[in-house]
Amino acid sequence: MTSVCIALDAMGGDHGPKVVVPAALNALASYPNLQLILVGNREQLEQQIRLSAGNGQSRLIIHEATQVVEMGDPPAVALRQKRDSSMRVAINLVKDGVAEACVSAGNTGALMAIARFVLKMLPGVDRPAIVYSLPSMTGHVHVLDLGANVNCEPQDLFQFAVMGSVLASAVDNNPRPTVGLLNVGSEAIKGSLQVKQAAELLEKNNCGIHYIGYVEGDDIYKGTADVVVCDGFVGNVALKASEGLAKMVLKMAREEFFKSWYGRFAALIASPILRSLSKRLDPSRYNGASLLGLRGIVIKSHGNAEQKAFGMAIRVAMLEVEKNVPEKIQKQLATQLGHLQAV
Amino acid sequence: MTSVCIALDAMGGDHGPKVVVPAALNALASYPNLQLILVGNREQLEQQIRLSAGNGQSRLIIHEATQVVEMGDPPAVALRQKRDSSMRVAINLVKDGVAEACVSAGNTGALMAIARFVLKMLPGVDRPAIVYSLPSMTGHVHVLDLGANVNCEPQDLFQFAVMGSVLASAVDNNPRPTVGLLNVGSEAIKGSLQVKQAAELLEKNNCGIHYIGYVEGDDIYKGTADVVVCDGFVGNVALKASEGLAKMVLKMAREEFFKSWYGRFAALIASPILRSLSKRLDPSRYNGASLLGLRGIVIKSHGNAEQKAFGMAIRVAMLEVEKNVPEKIQKQLATQLGHLQAV
Numbered sequence: 001m002t003s004v005c006i007a008l009d010a011m012g013g014d015h016g017p018k019v020v021v022p023a024a025l026n027a028l029a030s031y032p033n034l035q036l037i038l039v040g041n042r043e044q045l046e047q048q049i050r051l052s053a054g055n056g057q058s059r060l061i062i063h064e065a066t067q068v069v070e071m072g073d074p075p076a077v078a079l080r081q082k083r084d085s086s087m088r089v090a091i092n093l094v095k096d097g098v099a100e101a102c103v104s105a106g107n108t109g110a111l112m113a114i115a116r117f118v119l120k121m122l123p124g125v126d127r128p129a130i131v132y133s134l135p136s137m138t139g140h141v142h143v144l145d146l147g148a149n150v151n152c153e154p155q156d157l158f159q160f161a162v163m164g165s166v167l168a169s170a171v172d173n174n175p176r177p178t179v180g181l182l183n184v185g186s187e188a189i190k191g192s193l194q195v196k197q198a199a200e201l202l203e204k205n206n207c208g209i210h211y212i213g214y215v216e217g218d219d220i221y222k223g224t225a226d227v228v229v230c231d232g233f234v235g236n237v238a239l240k241a242s243e244g245l246a247k248m249v250l251k252m253a254r255e256e257f258f259k260s261w262y263g264r265f266a267a268l269i270a271s272p273i274l275r276s277l278s279k280r281l282d283p284s285r286y287n288g289a290s291l292l293g294l295r296g297i298v299i300k301s302h303g304n305a306e307q308k309a310f311g312m313a314i315r316v317a318m319l320e321v322e323k324n325v326p327e328k329i330q331k332q333l334a335t336q337l338g339h340l341q342a343v
Numbered sequence: 344m345t346s347v348c349i350a351l352d353a354m355g356g357d358h359g360p361k362v363v364v365p366a367a368l369n370a371l372a373s374y375p376n377l378q379l380i381l382v383g384n385r386e387q388l389e390q391q392i393r394l395s396a397g398n399g400q401s402r403l404i405i406h407e408a409t410q411v412v413e414m415g416d417p418p419a420v421a422l423r424q425k426r427d428s429s430m431r432v433a434i435n436l437v438k439d440g441v442a443e444a445c446v447s448a449g450n451t452g453a454l455m456a457i458a459r460f461v462l463k464m465l466p467g468v469d470r471p472a473i474v475y476s477l478p479s480m481t482g483h484v485h486v487l488d489l490g491a492n493v494n495c496e497p498q499d500l501f502q503f504a505v506m507g508s509v510l511a512s513a514v515d516n517n518p519r520p521t522v523g524l525l526n527v528g529s530e531a532i533k534g535s536l537q538v539k540q541a542a543e544l545l546e547k548n549n550c551g552i553h554y555i556g557y558v559e560g561d562d563i564y565k566g567t568a569d570v571v572v573c574d575g576f577v578g579n580v581a582l583k584a585s586e587g588l589a590k591m592v593l594k595m596a597r598e599e600f601f602k603s604w605y606g607r608f609a610a611l612i613a614s615p616i617l618r619s620l621s622k623r624l625d626p627s628r629y630n631g632a633s634l635l636g637l638r639g640i641v642i643k644s645h646g647n648a649e650q651k652a653f654g655m656a657i658r659v660a661m662l663e664v665e666k667n668v669p670e671k672i673q674k675q676l677a678t679q680l681g682h683l684q685a686v
Contacts (some may be wrong), residue, residue, distance in 0.1 A: 072530075135591070136591065137591050137594060137595075150533075150534060150535045182580060184490055184493060184575065184576055190493075192493045193494070216579075216580070217579065217580040218584065218586050218590070219587065221591040232527065233527055233534070233577065234577055234580050237525060237560040237577050237580070238580050238581055238584040239560065239584075240559050240560025240561045241560035241561065241581040241584060241585050242560075242584050244560060244561030244565055245588055245589065246588060248478070248564040249592065249624065252620055252623055252624065253620055256617075256619050256620045256623075257613075262616075263616050266609075266615075266616050267613075267616075269613065270600075270613040272605070272609075273599045273600055273605075274599075277595055277596055280599075281592065281595065
């Protein structure tokens with residue numbers, strides 16, 4: 001088993017080292033081929049390591065960084081005024097080939113801007129996309145873009161389709177993942193101009209991608225396609241609306257179960273079933289969004305991720321390193337672009 | 344109590360007269376001030392009335408229409424080739440002042456096109472919007488647009504905000520409903536150009552609307568605002584994604600409860616609680632979307648609505664008639680437009 005080295009922005013997210021350090025130690029204990037570099041304030045990190053029990057500390061390195069990108073920092077501030085931030089230094093380690101991937105729970109806009117500036121885009125990709133794996137009735141679905149790009153050209157959606165298809169194929173061992181374009185109806189006449197033109201590009205250049213046409217919002221969770229493509233505005237709203245609905249249902253369920261003694265009794269009886277259900281839907285199982293289209297692997301963890309969820313993001317980074325995702329995207333895009341130019 | 348007369352497109356939707364007729368008879372029994380006009384094939388309607396038990400038949404009139412708009416008919420076909428469709432005739436009855444509102448479960452695109460052509464827009468409104476009431480943690484929220492307009496100008500979003508505010512104020516007896524603009528973040532720098540410009544219009548012309556700024560996808564269900572404004576593409580995807588997630592959770596819950604004998608026992612014990620929960624979330628309670636901005640009241644029922652849900656759509660139409668919604672929108676818009684021109 002070849003070893004994998006990942007840099008962690010240890011100061012990022014709502015919890016910083018308190019979550020990142022124990023998650024790191026836990027991952028090291030689980031994966032003997034894993035090496036981790038904790039980037040951040042040495043003193044805080046050493047203190048947190050002492051507090052956290054864990055094996056594999058020999059495969060853990062601390063790399064000092066003096067600054068922290070705050071959740072409210074605009075991307076330009078993070079990029080220009082925080083050149084020694086834990087986020088920037090972690091990405092530098094990927095650029096310099098010291099680490100093969102980095103994971104950060106920090107500010108998405110800043111992460112995107114720094115990653116793009118430091119690592120650069122793959123040839124043929126105009127904009128990076130955030131791709132997230134969500135649960136579906138048939139397993140899971142990769143949705144992109146989830147917020148990196150609020151306005152997209154048809155060409156961008158086409159590139160997202162190619163990148164998403166390569167990712168799904170690599171990480172799911174799925175030789176022919178289905179790709180759907182998110183729209184407000186399945187008929188050809190429906191939708192915005194941008195989506196219709198993207199559909200045309202996908203239909204004309206259907207080489208290597210298994211494009212299945214338009215899908216609608218409910219298809220995300222039906223498992224109609226392995227990859228769902230949309231612009232970042234639509235994707236972000238759909239994801240957050242889903243989160244909001246899930247939280248509301250959970251809150252109402254708690255209210256119903258706890259408003260009477262009979263309800264409390266029923267909750268007790270049903271608890272093994274409810275636990276098993278919430279395990280299937282547990283958002284921490286799906287933590288770790290990829291920033292696709294970069295010359296390197298950057299994984300975004302949810303800002304308020306707890307230890308288990310941050311561990312999932314480390315797992316996603318490992319998988320993309322093992323499957324060599326950026327190189328595969330580059331190859332596929334080169335083929336696609338060849339076709340596009342030939343058309 | 345003044346009487347209210349509503350025309351029903353009795354042939355529309357997936358179920359046609361089989362749902363519309365019993366729902367109509369049921370509504371007549373519940374509301375002694377209600378008069379209904381069933382529009383469609385007389386023979387089929389009379390047969391269905393004989394089959395359905397119900398009071399109030401003296402307040403029920405059949406109005407013959409020889410054509411039916413099919414769910415797959417493009418708007419142009421419905422508009423030009425089906426001038427005697429049940430949908431068109433029901434809307435004509437509103438235009439002619441015979442009915443004060445109409446309800447249809449038919450094809451949304453066709454309904455929108457015919458309503459716009461026959462009734463015309465209110466002065467100052469460029470495009471109609473579909474507004475839907477959704478459950479939220481604090482009660483319910485009015486979201487618009489939910490699919491009528493896939494591309495919107497900032498001016499359209501501004502008009503949606505005014506119309507949504509008037510609707511919420513009228514039907515909820517809420518003197519100062521809060522209005523949020525759906526975006527991908529709450530900071531001023533986030534979002535598409537269209538949304539930023541709409542925010543500017545709302546901030547500059549904050550006369551009569553209680554505009555609270557940007558809201559995100561999860562705010563829909565949190566109850567952060569009484570009215571959430573977005574373009575039809577985003578609204579449609581968010582609504583359908585929510586529906587899809589809800590269905591998936593329900594399916595998984597069934598699987599978990601029914602995969603073992605213990606689970607079946609737990610389901611039995613928990614059934615009063617689960618029933619009470621699903622009653623709170625029951626989509627049929629929220630059926631009946633308004634087409635706002637027209638010179639008349641048109642309510643769209645879900646295509647696959649059952650009797651109870653169609654009855655809710657009739658109730659929504661009654662409420663808008665009683666509250667005189669189009670006239671209130673017209674007044675508010677006249678004020679807003681005066682302000683806009685004065686700026």
